[in-house]
Amino acid sequence: MGSITFIEHYGTQHAVDIEEGKSLMQIAMDNGVPGVDADCGGACACGTCHVIVDTNWINITGSATEEENQMLDLSPEKADSSRLSCQISTSEAMDGMVVRLPEFQM
Amino acid sequence: MKFISSVIEKSAALIPIHLQIKGAHLFQKTKKSLLKSSPVPDFIESPIPEVSTLAIADIDVSNPFLFRQNRWQSYFKRLRDECPVHYQKNSPFGPFWSITRYQDIMFVDKHHDLFSAEPIISIGGQPDGLAIETFIAMDPPKHDAQRLAVQGVVAPKNLKEMEGLIRSRAADVLDSLPIDEPFDWVEKVSIELTSRMLATLFDFPYEQRHKLAYWSDVAASSPEATGGTGSMNEAFTVAAEVAKQFSQLWRAKEAKKAAGEEMGFDLISMLLANESTQDMINRPMEFLGNIVLLLVGGNDTTRNSMTGGVHALNQFPDEFIKLKNDPSLIPNMVSEIIRWQTPLAYMRRVAKQDVELNGQTIKKGDKVVMWYVSGNRDEREIDQADQFIIDRKNARKHLSFGFGVHRCMGNRLAEMQLRILWEEIIKRFDNIEVVDDPKYVQSNFVKGYTNMMVKITAKSA
Numbered sequence: 001m002g003s004i005t006f007i008e009h010y011g012t013q014h015a016v017d018i019e020e021g022k023s024l025m026q027i028a029m030d031n032g033v034p035g036v037d038a039d040c041g042g043a044c045a046c047g048t049c050h051v052i053v054d055t056n057w058i059n060i061t062g063s064a065t066e067e068e069n070q071m072l073d074l075s076p077e078k079a080d081s082s083r084l085s086c087q088i089s090t091s092e093a094m095d096g097m098v099v100r101l102p103e104f105q106m
Numbered sequence: 107m108k109f110i111s112s113v114i115e116k117s118a119a120l121i122p123i124h125l126q127i128k129g130a131h132l133f134q135k136t137k138k139s140l141l142k143s144s145p146v147p148d149f150i151e152s153p154i155p156e157v158s159t160l161a162i163a164d165i166d167v168s169n170p171f172l173f174r175q176n177r178w179q180s181y182f183k184r185l186r187d188e189c190p191v192h193y194q195k196n197s198p199f200g201p202f203w204s205i206t207r208y209q210d211i212m213f214v215d216k217h218h219d220l221f222s223a224e225p226i227i228s229i230g231g232q233p234d235g236l237a238i239e240t241f242i243a244m245d246p247p248k249h250d251a252q253r254l255a256v257q258g259v260v261a262p263k264n265l266k267e268m269e270g271l272i273r274s275r276a277a278d279v280l281d282s283l284p285i286d287e288p289f290d291w292v293e294k295v296s297i298e299l300t301s302r303m304l305a306t307l308f309d310f311p312y313e314q315r316h317k318l319a320y321w322s323d324v325a326a327s328s329p330e331a332t333g334g335t336g337s338m339n340e341a342f343t344v345a346a347e348v349a350k351q352f353s354q355l356w357r358a359k360e361a362k363k364a365a366g367e368e369m370g371f372d373l374i375s376m377l378l379a380n381e382s383t384q385d386m387i388n389r390p391m392e393f394l395g396n397i398v399l400l401l402v403g404g405n406d407t408t409r410n411s412m413t414g415g416v417h418a419l420n421q422f423p424d425e426f427i428k429l430k431n432d433p434s435l436i437p438n439m440v441s442e443i444i445r446w447q448t449p450l451a452y453m454r455r456v457a458k459q460d461v462e463l464n465g466q467t468i469k470k471g472d473k474v475v476m477w478y479v480s481g482n483r484d485e486r487e488i489d490q491a492d493q494f495i496i497d498r499k500n501a502r503k504h505l506s507f508g509f510g511v512h513r514c515m516g517n518r519l520a521e522m523q524l525r526i527l528w529e530e531i532i533k534r535f536d537n538i539e540v541v542d543d544p545k546y547v548q549s550n551f552v553k554g555y556t557n558m559m560v561k562i563t564a565k566s567a
Contacts, residue, residue: 039502045216045509070511073250076261104262106518 002095025086047071124350170333182480208487221455240395309372410554414447445504
């Protein structure tokens with residue numbers, strides 16, 4: 001089974017197992033990764049599961065959709081490879097992927 | 107009142123804003139006496155009947171006494187169960203749709219392409235001549251630019267800087283409370299603390315902080331907008347005062363900036379630092395709008411959650427015991443308080459096109475009210491929704507902050523204030539007993555308290 005690594009803003013790393021088909025947000029929540037709030041429960045409506053995908057992996061995850069960008073645009077920490085993790089469905093192709101968390105979810 | 111607003115906009119650079127507002131006030135007074143235009147509804151309280159005695163079409167949840175008389179739960183439950191997308195065609199605020207289920211509210215809130223937040227988010231309109239411009243009532247892209255300019259003031263980074271100050275001010279308030287004798291929690295704690303907070307955010311003269319809460323109350327209590335107890339004269343007088351004092355504050359900060367002095371983290375310093383807002387003072391209705399939005403946004407909401415938490419823990423005493431046994435539940439409890447209280451009951455939209463929703467056709471131009479207060483009690487989405495459970499799972503999933511692009515900008519500040527308050531309460535007090543039925547605000551928008559008598563017991567050493 002593959003894994004994905006979340007890196008908190010101040011560097012703490014969390015490697016979590018991929019559960020094919022589950023959203024990246026849900027995997028973070030299920031594994032208690034700090035720094036992902038997911039207030040709306042995965043409806044792409046609050047912007048609090050913001051992650052910054054390592055640019056080497058953005059081809060696999062794809063870029064943020066217009067719907068995601070509506071929320072992401074409100075964050076001062078938005079980067080080119082920012083995504084809402086509730087909108088990323090995980091797969092084994094993401095084995096070894098690294099995503100960074102912003103300093104704050106807002 | 108586009109006309110008056112645009113005249114004010116154009117002459118802004120020449121005539122001080124507060125004098126212009128006085129001029130607009132005179133105009134409105136004259137107009138009212140001559141033309142009897144735009145009648146303001148006159149709300150006289152009478153007992154609200156049991157909802158079961160009414161035909162569904164006659165249910166009017168815009169009644170500003172529904173919260174005051176504590177009848178709201180049965181009214182919204184009936185709508186959720188029998189007619190979740192409900193049309194009331196004869197309210198004092200004109201016809202409007204009520205959206206009462208969690209998922210439907212989420213749908214409307216997310217679809218700003220279908221539902222516009224303009225021109226305002228209350229069921230009724232703004233007072234004639236005082237149509238302020240605020241991004242809570244703007245659609246993208248204008249909304250996004252305006253919001254980005256000011257949201258730094260409540261960004262988590264800024265809050266971290268303020269946490270110590272907020273804690274010491276909260277401690278100060280709690281230490282001054284009478285022990286073992288009844289007092290009004292609303293006045294002595296909730297209003298006092300939110301006023302202090304607002305003064306901090308605005309870098310407003312601290313000794314005048316009570317004006318901020320008063321101004322906010324007046325701004326949110328217009329009868330034509332929310333069924334509140336305000337009056338036109340009071341609204342104009344306050345608008346002129348707000349404009350005057352905040353213009354002075356602005357000019358003082360501007361001079362500081364020009365002199366190359368270090369700027370603070372307060373709202374006006376931030377507006378002055380941003381290219382798109384540094385000349386906002388020349389757009390008075392926008393300037394006033396942003397000030398009023400942060401005043402009201404930071405006042406009624408937190409204030410009534412501060413009171414609501416105490417009220418909830420009294421209605422569910424087992425939860426108080428749970429809290430005392432495990433103070434680490436405070437952050438989760440804060441979300442649960444915000445859900446349970448829902449201090450702002452709704453946000454209003456206008457359909458931009460015909461929309462089918464839950465079997466009804468909402469027509470282009472219709473008013474659509476998302477009743478957060480109802481969605482937060484929707485049993486379809488929230489288990490035991492009427493229960494207050496401080497260790498509730500997914501407590502953050504409530505609707506009180508709204509969802510989508512208009513999601514509450516100050517949510518992290520609100521949560522932090524409430525968390526600090528409860529951390530400091532738990533250190534000091536063994537019990538806060540509500541000793542009389544609380545009294546509620548007259549409004550269909552602000553779900554809040556005017557008075558709640560409590561008696562506190564100090565923690566035994």
